[in-house]
Amino acid sequence: MSFDFLRTRVEQQDLLNLKRRRVLVEQQNARHLVVDGKQYLNFSSNDYLGLNHHPEINKALAQGVEKFGSCSSASSLISGYQYAHQHLEEKVCQWLNKPKCLLFNSGFSANQAVLSSLANENVAFYLDKLSHASLIDGAFGQNGYAKRFKHNDYAHLDQLLTTSKYSNKLVVSEGVFSMDGDAADTAILGNICQTNHAKLYIDDAHAIGIKGTHGEGSVADNADIDIIMATCGKAIATSGAFIACDNDLHDYLVNFARHYIYSTAMSPANAWATAVSIELIEKEHWRREKINHLSQLFSTKLDQHVNLLPTSSSIHAIVLGSEQQAIEAANKLKAQGIWLTAIRPPTVAKGTSRLRVTMCSSHKEQDINYLAESINKVIQ
Numbered sequence: 001m002s003f004d005f006l007r008t009r010v011e012q013q014d015l016l017n018l019k020r021r022r023v024l025v026e027q028q029n030a031r032h033l034v035v036d037g038k039q040y041l042n043f044s045s046n047d048y049l050g051l052n053h054h055p056e057i058n059k060a061l062a063q064g065v066e067k068f069g070s071c072s073s074a075s076s077l078i079s080g081y082q083y084a085h086q087h088l089e090e091k092v093c094q095w096l097n098k099p100k101c102l103l104f105n106s107g108f109s110a111n112q113a114v115l116s117s118l119a120n121e122n123v124a125f126y127l128d129k130l131s132h133a134s135l136i137d138g139a140f141g142q143n144g145y146a147k148r149f150k151h152n153d154y155a156h157l158d159q160l161l162t163t164s165k166y167s168n169k170l171v172v173s174e175g176v177f178s179m180d181g182d183a184a185d186t187a188i189l190g191n192i193c194q195t196n197h198a199k200l201y202i203d204d205a206h207a208i209g210i211k212g213t214h215g216e217g218s219v220a221d222n223a224d225i226d227i228i229m230a231t232c233g234k235a236i237a238t239s240g241a242f243i244a245c246d247n248d249l250h251d252y253l254v255n256f257a258r259h260y261i262y263s264t265a266m267s268p269a270n271a272w273a274t275a276v277s278i279e280l281i282e283k284e285h286w287r288r289e290k291i292n293h294l295s296q297l298f299s300t301k302l303d304q305h306v307n308l309l310p311t312s313s314s315i316h317a318i319v320l321g322s323e324q325q326a327i328e329a330a331n332k333l334k335a336q337g338i339w340l341t342a343i344r345p346p347t348v349a350k351g352t353s354r355l356r357v358t359m360c361s362s363h364k365e366q367d368i369n370y371l372a373e374s375i376n377k378v379i380q
């Protein structure tokens with residue numbers, strides 16, 4: 001029968017402990033979630049700053065619907081680009097100190113849009129090995145040349161750039177790596193790019209809101225990053241994404257980025273609420289301090305035998321090894337009232353399945369103590 005592979009591929013995934021299943025979440029905030037009527041401590045949310053449900057953001061969303069309606073009604077180049085979008089773009093430019101900003105409906109599409117529209121026979125992309133799927137999909141399989149450098153290995157990157165025959169080189173990295181929680185050194189990356197006449201693209205999905213005195217992300221360490229992508233669906237607690245860049249790239253994307261041109265513009269109410277969220281992020285530094293405090297507490301409470309990867313972010317990865325081990329550990333923690341997800345291949349490399357703990361500013365010290373105690377017991 002045609003399309004038999006649909007069923008067989010999924011069955012194979014199941015046999016390998018790799019089958020993905022969705023869970024119906026009945027309620028959630030950055031501290032708790034409810035599944036099947038049972039409340040769990042939530043350590044799997046990307047709402048790092050605990051801004052989801054914030055009354056000022058909710059109010060701005062409602063005001064936005066009142067002013068602009070529930071959708072943008074068209075793609076940006078037709079008639080979908082409205083005052084709320086312009087207002088948010090200006091807010092981002094001022095926040096990150098960049099000349100231009102362009103809004104997308106997701107981080108996935110923003111990454112794909114930039115890389116696929118830049119690709120041509122004179123362009124080479126150099127991506128960190130641990131780059132997100134959207135960066136890989138955007139860079140590989142296009143007309144341009146794409147190569148991955150060893151994770152955070154700048155000597156390797158330098159060697160690739162020095163020997164590159166391409167006149168247009170783009171170095172791509174995440175600011176904070178989504179599955180390991182470690183950070184790129186964007187200042188060193190900037191120097192290497194400058195020496196080798198390359199441009200630097202940083203996906204700041206997990207650094208925006210978290211890094212910097214005003215939550216400005218990786219630009220806190222390197223103000224000269226050429227292109228910044230950040231999603232609004234994590235610390236910013238709305239949805240969509242933006243690219244912050246110079247005038248030339250902005251105009252190029254408006255003309256050639258298919259994900260921008262052929263997609264309905266972000267809901268203007270969402271843009272309106274996002275601008276308010278950024279204002280809160282800029283001024284409420286206590287949320288970042290709380291994450292740092294809780295993160296430190298967590299690492300001091302874990303037993304020596306727990307393999308916690310070094311991190312300076314909200315993301316704490318505990319590598320266990322096999323898919324089976326990760327699933328079993330996550331299930332045992334669930335039985336203790338703790339919700340966190342087992343991360344398995346292909347999201348991470350084979351043999352490095354792990355628990356990914358996300359620390360949010362809404363957690364309390366008692367939550368972290370309980371989490372660490374439970375992990376110490378579950379992982380022997």
Ligand SMILES: Cc1ncc(COP(=O)(O)O)c(C=O)c1O
Nearest residue numbers: 106107108132178203205231233
């Ligand atoms: C590093 C990174 N880049 C891009 C994305 C995609 O962002 P979005 O969820 O807005 O599509 C994600 C997360 O999902 C991510 O972790």
